[in-house]
Amino acid sequence: MTKLPEAAIPERKRGEGVKFVYEILRDDILNLVLPPGSPIDEIQLSERLSMSRTPIREALVRLAGEGLVTTLPNRSTVVSNIDFLNLHTFFDALTLMYRVTTRLAAEYRTEADLAQIRAHQAAFTRAVEAQDALAMIATNRDLHAAIAEAGRNPYYSSLFSRLLDEGRRILRIYYSSFDDRLPRQYVDEHEDVIAAIEARDIDTADRLITQHADQIVRQIQRMIAEDRRRPLSL
Amino acid sequence: MTKLPEAAIPERKRGEGVKFVYEILRDDILNLVLPPGSPIDEIQLSERLSMSRTPIREALVRLAGEGLVTTLPNRSTVVSNIDFLNLHTFFDALTLMYRVTTRLAAEYRTEADLAQIRAHQAAFTRAVEAQDALAMIATNRDLHAAIAEAGRNPYYSSLFSRLLDEGRRILRIYYSSFDDRLPRQYVDEHEDVIAAIEARDIDTADRLITQHADQIVRQIQRMIAEDRRRPLSL
DNA sequence: TGTATTTTATTTGTCGACAAAAAATTCAGC
DNA sequence: GCTGAATTTTTTGTCGACAAATAAAATACA
Secondary structure, X not given: OOOOOOOOOOOOOOOOHXXXXXXXXXXXXXXXXXXXXXXXXXXXXXXXXXXOHHHHHHHHHHHHHOOOEEEOOOOOEEEOOOOHHHHHHHHHHHHHHHHHHXXXXXXXXXXXXXXXXXXXXXXXXXXXXXXOHHHHHHHHHHHHHHHHHHHOOHHHHHHHHHHHHHHHHHHHHHHHHOOOHHHHHHHHHHHHHHHHHHOOOHHHHHHHHHHHHHHHHHHHHHHHHHOOOOOOOO | OOOOOXXXXXXXXXXXHHHHHHHHHHHHHHOOOOOOOOEEOHHHHHHHOOOOHHHHHHHHHHHHHOOOEEEOOOOOEEEOOOXXXXXXXXXXXXXXXXXXXXXXXXXHOOHHHHHHHHHHHHHHHHHHHOOOHHHHHHHHHHHHHHHHHHHOOHHHHHHHHHHHHXXXXXXXXXXXXXXXXXXXXXXXXXXXXHHHHHOOOHHHXXXXXXXXXXXXXXXXXXXXXXXXXXXXXX
């Protein structure tokens, strides 16, 4: 919040103001630079980014539509809370979308899709080797988003992206407790899934991604269970 | 577009401006009063609703987030096209969401949920008896949205609502070709599904709603096939 | 007459300002 | 010293205006 030294005010063209502030806020929210519950002050933002409140408000409307911020009428907008009490709905939807998008990817993937997917998997592998937890979270998200894109169903892709973003926030809370074993296992699991997608083997891809999804859900649940402070609804 | 006689300018409180214009535009889009491709003129709207462009733009950003309008940079916003070339992705997602939400409803429904669902089913029945195709489309949507609410998974509900809205636009195109047989059949199918939800019989509810969804998909496909002008991507 | 180029007009994206609400503060009364 | 009402301050929602960008019209030229 109080990082004035970043006086990097890149010359923005007309029409990119909303996108600019949208991406900054989105990144800050997903990386928990703005933790859940943080109030977002329009005036403060407009001063920091040296732009008027209008584009900032439009970016906030967009973020509200994606569920990342919550607008209280006539009161401040805040970063949306993570609903720990209803995490099972999140896990349920996440697992289903993992499966559906991967099945479709195995059915419809092109060579170009595979190249994209492999590039993201390579980035994920590098992040694991560098033990960079933040990069792991981000590249893992990008990999699965790329697989979803190969499935070519925008309805699924958009919901899945939203779920992956929410997962990014949740993982980010516990990223300190990553041990070294799990990420390397994920690399291998990814490789197997990608191989099945390449072979257009829908059922195998489904079976593997289901295991992968269950694995991730269990990991998050374990992280929450082991967490001393156990946030209730934050 | 050119309906000036509606000079009903209801006294709006501060903070309801965006909601007001959002709901008007949404209704007009879903009822095809604003057909796909229609340009949305901010100034014209601001004069018609006698408000400034700011709340109108925020409503447009919200609609763009839901995919109902498309904003061309530095050019006019238009009502989103219906992608007839990729309808299968729509049918796929629609069928899956029908199933998932109905299964969850059978699992988690409360008595209050059932009352809500029954009320919507009654409204749908009335619309069928009155042979009011527009009301059928709207009440059918509300019924399934209510079932989804009973499933208590906001991720599914929001995607399903979006799909039901898109279906409303598609059905609205062909509503003239409704024959009398299908709607009455839908009433009975709804009754059976509701009974299964009440009995908490997940598998039966799933089986019935799958049939119901397939039925609807086939009806839309038949309507499109029989349509002489066969819109390509409109 | 048809095409390319300049000029005009329309429309969007952004700005600064103002008034209504809410929150924070001050003050009065006990 | 504490509670509650009145006042001030802050923040939001909306407005009208202006400049960049685009579309439309007018003009020049072949």
